Amino acid sequence: MKIQNYNFNYSRNIPTIMSILEKHFHYTERTTLNKMRSENPDPFKILISCLLSLRSRDETTERISNDLFQIADTPEKILKLPIGRLEGIIYSTGHYHKKALTLKHVSKELLEKFNGKVPQTRQELQGIKGIAQKPLT
8 A cells, every 4th residue: 555645734734724623622612721812811810820830730720820810810919929828829730839939020020021011022921031932842
């Protein structure tokens, strides 16, 4: 049996591939971050939830994000939280000490450099320590 060698341009066909996958996998309903992007998007909450999601199950990310945002839903409020209390809130996400420090640092940077708003460009966003593009595997 001969297998034909197709010169398939994956990048050109990504929209078509994604359209097919969306019909079968409803990805917007699957993850906390995708739900947050589509339901009343708040860039700050999405950023914080993304930081909490590192090495954490999606169910945990959603629960802990909701718990945190009941108490602190702005950079100012996160900075005002004592570190121990913040660690207690996010404990279930794992790596809670490092994540708490990152949340504090990111909130401080947003206030000092971006007037409390999430930057609009990838370059500015990735210029904040603790934020980086996920490496391709």
